[in-house]
Amino acid sequence: MSDLIQRLRADFPALHQEINGKPLVYLDNGATTQKPQVVIDAISDYYRHDNSNVHRGAHTLSDRATHAFEQARKTVQQFINAAKPEEIIWTRGTTESINLVAHSFGDSLQAGDQILISAMEHHANIVPWQMLAQRKGAELKVIPVNERGELDYPAFVELLNDRVKLVSIVHVSNALGTINPVEDMIAKAHAVGAKVLLDGAQSTAHWDIDVQALDVDFFAFSGHKLFGPTGIGVLYGKEALLEAMPPYQTGGEMIEHVSFEQTTFNQLPFKFEPGTPNIAGVIGLAAAVDYLQGLDRDALLAHEHQLLQRARTLAADMAELRLIGDAEHKASIFGFVLNGAHPADVGTLLDQQGIAVRTGHHCAMPIMEQFGVPGSVRASFSFYNTVDEVDALFAGLEKAKLFLL
Numbered sequence: 001m002s003d004l005i006q007r008l009r010a011d012f013p014a015l016h017q018e019i020n021g022k023p024l025v026y027l028d029n030g031a032t033t034q035k036p037q038v039v040i041d042a043i044s045d046y047y048r049h050d051n052s053n054v055h056r057g058a059h060t061l062s063d064r065a066t067h068a069f070e071q072a073r074k075t076v077q078q079f080i081n082a083a084k085p086e087e088i089i090w091t092r093g094t095t096e097s098i099n100l101v102a103h104s105f106g107d108s109l110q111a112g113d114q115i116l117i118s119a120m121e122h123h124a125n126i127v128p129w130q131m132l133a134q135r136k137g138a139e140l141k142v143i144p145v146n147e148r149g150e151l152d153y154p155a156f157v158e159l160l161n162d163r164v165k166l167v168s169i170v171h172v173s174n175a176l177g178t179i180n181p182v183e184d185m186i187a188k189a190h191a192v193g194a195k196v197l198l199d200g201a202q203s204t205a206h207w208d209i210d211v212q213a214l215d216v217d218f219f220a221f222s223g224h225k226l227f228g229p230t231g232i233g234v235l236y237g238k239e240a241l242l243e244a245m246p247p248y249q250t251g252g253e254m255i256e257h258v259s260f261e262q263t264t265f266n267q268l269p270f271k272f273e274p275g276t277p278n279i280a281g282v283i284g285l286a287a288a289v290d291y292l293q294g295l296d297r298d299a300l301l302a303h304e305h306q307l308l309q310r311a312r313t314l315a316a317d318m319a320e321l322r323l324i325g326d327a328e329h330k331a332s333i334f335g336f337v338l339n340g341a342h343p344a345d346v347g348t349l350l351d352q353q354g355i356a357v358r359t360g361h362h363c364a365m366p367i368m369e370q371f372g373v374p375g376s377v378r379a380s381f382s383f384y385n386t387v388d389e390v391d392a393l394f395a396g397l398e399k400a401k402l403f404l405l
Contacts, residue, residue, distance in 0.1 A: 009384045011036040022354025025389045030174055030333050030380030031358050032224045039228055042287035043280045054279055069279055072286035079289045081210040082236050086268040090277055093233035094201040095124040097220035100235055101197055102128035104245040111137030114164045118143040118151055120173040123363040125199050149176035149325030164194040172202035175364035176325025177333030186216055201225055206331055207301055211236050228288035232281030242268055251275045300383035304332040307381040307390050314394045324376040332381035341404035343375045349400040355393055
């Protein structure tokens with residue numbers, strides 16, 4: 001283990017424990033990442049010292065909480081290089097961000113309009129568009145995926161026409177690890193007048209995101225997959241689009257004036273943030289972003305790639321292992337099945353050895369069905385994982401085979 005990785009591991013308290021008498025090998029980062037101590041401290045400090053509601057408070061605690069809350073918005077703006085902090089909308093996570101766009105931007109769709117998604121999408125990027133299409137009489141079109149788990153780019157181009165109003169695509173597949181060619185896809189979609197939403201839930205933790213360079217219209221991600229707390233997420237939207245969209249939910253803070261005759265709505269970003277927000281979550285997310293920005297992310301990405309390559313090498317020597325998704329361009333998500341064994345049984349036997357993986361359909365039933373499996377075992381690596389932990393995974397699989405095959 002390099003000195004750098006060893007130092008980083010020391011920042012994450014949850015990594016240093018035993019499960020079933022074995023040292024924890026945490027390989028479920030695609031579901032949620034562990035939290036560094038600085039994030040835990042930031043949340044705790046808010047509740048210990050500044051706990052108060054934000055905005056409109058006439059006292060010091062509220063002023064301090066509001067300052068931290070809005071400074072966090074600027075931190076995230078800079079993190080993804082949005083043009084203005086007003087383009088950062090706090091949500092509960094990627095799922096709510098996508099639903100916000102489906103309901104609010106989707107309000108402008110008409111019968112006969114088309115929405116494009118891919119066959120590898122998470123359910124959160126399928127079902128909202130199905131429901132929108134049903135409400136509006138629009139058509140939902142699906143970009144196919146090949147046997148390696150790669151998006152069929154020529155088919156995507158063929159599907160584009162002036163009836164397509166939105167392309168909603170995952171940046172990195174949570175089930176396959178595939179990295180999609182989003183820069184080219186955004187440009188192609190814009191050429192026919194379509195807007196693009198990018199699901200960044202699985203990409204933001206691995207490399208720098210520049211929404212202006214991408215020229216993406218909407219970008220969504222979750223704090224808990226970014227070493228931050230659960231229950232907080234971000235929707236980035238271009239200012240002109242957000243200005244034109246009606247509110248998604250109503251309540252306090254998102255209004256400018258209310259009478260029984262008429263209500264007028266607040267300015268951005270507050271138009272989309274009704275009610276008391278997840279203040280501690282916002283502050284914790286900002287602490288996670290600050291932590292990440294203090295690291296050499298290129299070096300950490302190279303380390304994650306090394307972990308993935310180690311897993312691929314070991315998999316090649318295990319005849320019973322079938323990869324689920326072997327795209328040329330992959331993030332550090334390693335999905336597989338052991339032929340003849342149910343994924344849930346594999347996961348249980350690995351847990352008995354202290355190895356945490358995810359099993360099931362990963363909220364991506366359509367792509368699992370395409371691969372002909374009910375689900376898969378998914379090991380997802382982060383920068384605090386080690387080559388020894390990858391080796392431990394495969395040693396654990398060898399033991400599991402004795403019981404299952």
